[in-house]
Amino acid sequence: MVENKKYSNKYNFAFIDESTKKEIRRKLLKAVAIPGHQVPYSSPEMPISRGWGTGGLHITLSIIGKADIFKIIDQGSDASVNACNLREFVNAMTGCETTFDTAQATLVQTRHRITEEELNEKQIIVFQVPLPEPLRMVERYEYKTLQMHAEADYSKMWVSLYESYVRYGAIMQGAGYPVMVNGRYIMSPSPIPRWDTPNLHQAKTLYLFGAGREKRLYAVPPYTDVEPLEFEDVNFEIEDFADSACYKTGFKKAFLDELYADDASRKYVISDSNFLDKVAEKQETHQYTNKYIDQLEEYDLERG
Amino acid sequence: MTWREDNWLLRVRNLTKIYGDPGENTLALTGPAFNSNQCPETDSIVACADINFDLYPGEVLGIVGESGSGKSTVVKMLYFDLEKTGGAAWLKPYHDGSINILNESNQRKRYIRNNLMGMVYQNPRDGLNFGFSSGGNIAEKLIMAGNMHVGNIRGRAYELLEKTEVPVQRMDDRPSTFSGGMQQRVQISKAIANNPPLLFLDEVTTGLDVSVQAKVLDLIRELQNILGIAMIVVSHDLSVIRMLTDRTIVMKNGRIVENGLTDQILQDPQHEYSQLLVSSLL
Amino acid sequence: MGYVAVKGGTEAIHNASELAEFYRVKGNTTPIDIKQVRSQMRLAIDKVMGEGGIYAPEYAAIALKQAEGDVFEAAFILRAFRTTLQRNYYSDIINTREMFVRRKISSSFREIPGGQILGPTRDYTQRTLDTAKATEQTADVNAFLDEFDAKINPEKLQGVNTFGKVIDLLKAGGLLKPADPNEDRTLTDITREAVKFPAPRSARLQMMARAETGGLMALGYSSQRGFGSVHPTVGELRYGTIPVNVKDPNGKKRYIGKIEVTECEMITGSRPGKKNTPPYFTIGYGLCFGHNETKVICMSTLDSAMRRPELGAPANDQEFVLYHTEGVEAMGFTNHLKLPHYVTFQSALSNTRASILRNKQANLEAEAYRQIQSV
Numbered sequence: 001m002v003e004n005k006k007y008s009n010k011y012n013f014a015f016i017d018e019s020t021k022k023e024i025r026r027k028l029l030k031a032v033a034i035p036g037h038q039v040p041y042s043s044p045e046m047p048i049s050r051g052w053g054t055g056g057l058h059i060t061l062s063i064i065g066k067a068d069i070f071k072i073i074d075q076g077s078d079a080s081v082n083a084c085n086l087r088e089f090v091n092a093m094t095g096c097e098t099t100f101d102t103a104q105a106t107l108v109q110t111r112h113r114i115t116e117e118e119l120n121e122k123q124i125i126v127f128q129v130p131l132p133e134p135l136r137m138v139e140r141y142e143y144k145t146l147q148m149h150a151e152a153d154y155s156k157m158w159v160s161l162y163e164s165y166v167r168y169g170a171i172m173q174g175a176g177y178p179v180m181v182n183g184r185y186i187m188s189p190s191p192i193p194r195w196d197t198p199n200l201h202q203a204k205t206l207y208l209f210g211a212g213r214e215k216r217l218y219a220v221p222p223y224t225d226v227e228p229l230e231f232e233d234v235n236f237e238i239e240d241f242a243d244s245a246c247y248k249t250g251f252k253k254a255f256l257d258e259l260y261a262d263d264a265s266r267k268y269v270i271s272d273s274n275f276l277d278k279v280a281e282k283q284e285t286h287q288y289t290n291k292y293i294d295q296l297e298e299y300d301l302e303r304g
Numbered sequence: 305m306t307w308r309e310d311n312w313l314l315r316v317r318n319l320t321k322i323y324g325d326p327g328e329n330t331l332a333l334t335g336p337a338f339n340s341n342q343c344p345e346t347d348s349i350v351a352c353a354d355i356n357f358d359l360y361p362g363e364v365l366g367i368v369g370e371s372g373s374g375k376s377t378v379v380k381m382l383y384f385d386l387e388k389t390g391g392a393a394w395l396k397p398y399h400d401g402s403i404n405i406l407n408e409s410n411q412r413k414r415y416i417r418n419n420l421m422g423m424v425y426q427n428p429r430d431g432l433n434f435g436f437s438s439g440g441n442i443a444e445k446l447i448m449a450g451n452m453h454v455g456n457i458r459g460r461a462y463e464l465l466e467k468t469e470v471p472v473q474r475m476d477d478r479p480s481t482f483s484g485g486m487q488q489r490v491q492i493s494k495a496i497a498n499n500p501p502l503l504f505l506d507e508v509t510t511g512l513d514v515s516v517q518a519k520v521l522d523l524i525r526e527l528q529n530i531l532g533i534a535m536i537v538v539s540h541d542l543s544v545i546r547m548l549t550d551r552t553i554v555m556k557n558g559r560i561v562e563n564g565l566t567d568q569i570l571q572d573p574q575h576e577y578s579q580l581l582v583s584s585l586l
Numbered sequence: 587m588g589y590v591a592v593k594g595g596t597e598a599i600h601n602a603s604e605l606a607e608f609y610r611v612k613g614n615t616t617p618i619d620i621k622q623v624r625s626q627m628r629l630a631i632d633k634v635m636g637e638g639g640i641y642a643p644e645y646a647a648i649a650l651k652q653a654e655g656d657v658f659e660a661a662f663i664l665r666a667f668r669t670t671l672q673r674n675y676y677s678d679i680i681n682t683r684e685m686f687v688r689r690k691i692s693s694s695f696r697e698i699p700g701g702q703i704l705g706p707t708r709d710y711t712q713r714t715l716d717t718a719k720a721t722e723q724t725a726d727v728n729a730f731l732d733e734f735d736a737k738i739n740p741e742k743l744q745g746v747n748t749f750g751k752v753i754d755l756l757k758a759g760g761l762l763k764p765a766d767p768n769e770d771r772t773l774t775d776i777t778r779e780a781v782k783f784p785a786p787r788s789a790r791l792q793m794m795a796r797a798e799t800g801g802l803m804a805l806g807y808s809s810q811r812g813f814g815s816v817h818p819t820v821g822e823l824r825y826g827t828i829p830v831n832v833k834d835p836n837g838k839k840r841y842i843g844k845i846e847v848t849e850c851e852m853i854t855g856s857r858p859g860k861k862n863t864p865p866y867f868t869i870g871y872g873l874c875f876g877h878n879e880t881k882v883i884c885m886s887t888l889d890s891a892m893r894r895p896e897l898g899a900p901a902n903d904q905e906f907v908l909y910h911t912e913g914v915e916a917m918g919f920t921n922h923l924k925l926p927h928y929v930t931f932q933s934a935l936s937n938t939r940a941s942i943l944r945n946k947q948a949n950l951e952a953e954a955y956r957q958i959q960s961v
Contacts, residue, residue, distance in 0.1 A: 011670065015670075017672070040779065040780035040782065041779075041780060042777070042778050042779055042780065043780065044669050044777075045665045045666050045668060045669040045777075045914070046666060046669065047663075047666040049662065049914075049917070049918035049921065049922070050914055050915040050917075050918030050919060051915070051918035051919035051920075051921070051922035052918060052921075052922055052925065054918075074925070074926060075926045075927075075928055075929045076929065077595075078595075079594060079595035079596075080595055080926060081595050081598060081599050082925055082926075083595065084595040084596040084598075084599050085599055087596075088596070111925075112927075112929055112930060113929060130919070130922070141783075141905060142782075142783045142905055143782075143783045143784060143905070146782070151410055151411050151414070152411070153411075153414065155444050155447055155448045156444075158443075158444075158447045159433075159436055159440050159443055159444045159447065160436075162440055162443050162447070162454060162457070163436055163437060163440050165454060166437065166439065166440070166458075166476050167476070168937075168941045168944075169941060169944045169945075170937065170940065170941065170944075172937050172941070173937075174930065174933035174934040174936070174937050175929065175930040175933040175934070176930070191927075191929075191930045192929075193929055193930070193932065193933045194933060195933075213915045213918060213919055215780035216780070231452050231453060231454045232452050232453040232454075233453050233454050233455050234454045239932070239933055239936040240936060240940070255929070255932075256932075257928060257929070257932065258928075258932055258935070271929060
């Protein structure tokens, strides 16, 4: 049996070989140059299951450097089991420092949330994307959606939003609300809650999106217009937590997770685990601001 | 006569559609004189050739012929459902009629189709999206024309469905739940949603019950009176032509054999094929 | 840092991993020797190599042992392993006419050049459970091997024979559809670039060559039952070994070893052509690593079926067949539903609750209106 020395001894820095990293970086540059446009890429096989974050990993491993401080979250939590697995993998392949602190991280990989704390020009956030194609819900065929994007023919999408409003009284898209990027491409921001969607607009940080299984990369560069699809008289809305507050801190102005105890009683808690820790410890935080959350109260006036 | 020369709405010259690989004699060896569309040398099929006509604003033009005459092909090419083999067409409201619309890009063609034309197909499944409600079908055209206000969209859809006598409380129902006649009415509402100057009607009453046919034809005639919209009506049925059109083109084996005022053709047909058609008119 | 650092997630996954390993070895049995897997689980290894996309029987055996026999998981491990390897050469195109044939049959003709060679197959046995396998000893195996050896007549063993193909007969008889000059013949490498649809034939065959056998089987079966049927007949099915050659840096051809492959050429009807064109036959093609007949039969059926999109069934739809038979991706995405989706769900809850509220509100208003009217 031929011994595979490379396999048994050590890996290339960040696991992926240099040529493939270069290919991914070239495709990322193209994605940044055309905000919201999906760029096909090689999507090499990884020791992580498809659908479990290979796209996010491809981007992270292609751009990470030895000095980077890496944070990874799943549904907002650093402790989530899959995030733990991926953190170990990245750390083992790069030796990079890892952190739970959003403010300290230089590179953040996330599944389905943007951090509550605002990211700045020195940071990059990488999204794991299951289904990159926002038009898939109205058109099942790849060759047709490709043409629809090329010709900016988005009428089917708009009609489906109209139909949703007519049937249910509101646009019933939950997480992963479709957005118009730079006035040209409709994009899926990955299944982030509507709470996070406004934070893509004119942001300071670079947003990169990787769909490994579907083999597409896309990007929203800093200070780009990202507008959720809405009609003049039927507007985009974020989730409503008016009647709830975090049971640990009393804080209301964050995305809350719903929890059920053994006796079926219900509580809420701040979803972003690092933000929760900081609020609980009364540390300084720098939350995103946007026109939807600016008007909300931080704490319940009665509880304070 | 300058007024008439300048005041056209649609001008079509040498419109041709050939399937297969034509040879140099293909056009010369096909047509009504040969009673055939198929070239004996190359097996290619001349669906239509040398189609020339002008259409004026508010005018209703009929195209009549049997199946295989090429009448539907003409209209399908003008609506961009089929790719032309040769010829040109100009639409006055589009760049003052200076650009051949058949050569335009896909985006421009979509713009023309949505804003300057309407089409009603024989089969409602071709003109309507059965996955959307009837209001949604109309909304599609309005949204593509830039209307992004749901209240206005619904208001306009309401107005159009009322005009075409579709019960407005069914605006949010899918067309699959409608009768054939009502589906055609929804198609008509959709086609006129953006007030296009030109409307194509391709065998729209063929396949409907006779009584339903009569109602739909009445509706079309009334709309034409109220809106003053120019129409091209394709039919194999001369009684439909008689009822709706001002002028008529008679086609056989892909060529025009007669072209004139509907009344004149009905009373005094010149070409032997037109005579055959008229004589069989009940 | 003032906040609580320990969260428990890492510890949980380590424990889960350890527990899985415990399940693998807790039987207190002798660890399986890789040589045993390699020689006695030949067909599982062939399946894993075929779906992993790499010809490496020893590593396939390790993967199967590591995955406790889960073929999906083992193929996944092999695929990931493949990524770490450096590509040193491209081989010359293998020529299955050079195959050292172990098994060769044709359903289209009763007699074929070289004869119908049944080879090693269980096709004509009864599938009764053989409980004697539970008490099999080395002595029994040796006895069988000695007896088998004795039956071989050394004088009948001819030199290595290669055989002409059945489709050559069809071609010579002018029965095959002439090659389509418009066919997309781009040579892609699906491991290096994303496939765009409509995909060229090289991409379709590559994707099916490493597709999951069960997926291909389901779709091939559907085609045979009438969902977009192409009426296939096996022109030739072959299993055997093929020499693999590369060109060294001086351009000289070098033999680097041999691999086992299974190949199927399926005779199917072609799309009705223009008038006056006869209904020629076309060939659907299937090829995979190792011995896997189900895979190549279905692969070749689907190769033909995908060339008839106008038939409109899932088997005729390129995007449907190729996306959904890719085993590693399919397994990953279907299983990803186990990942936490509570934020996504929370968003949907928010919408639904609001909608129910609106609905209640509307009903109350309608009721109030009715009451006022009736007064």
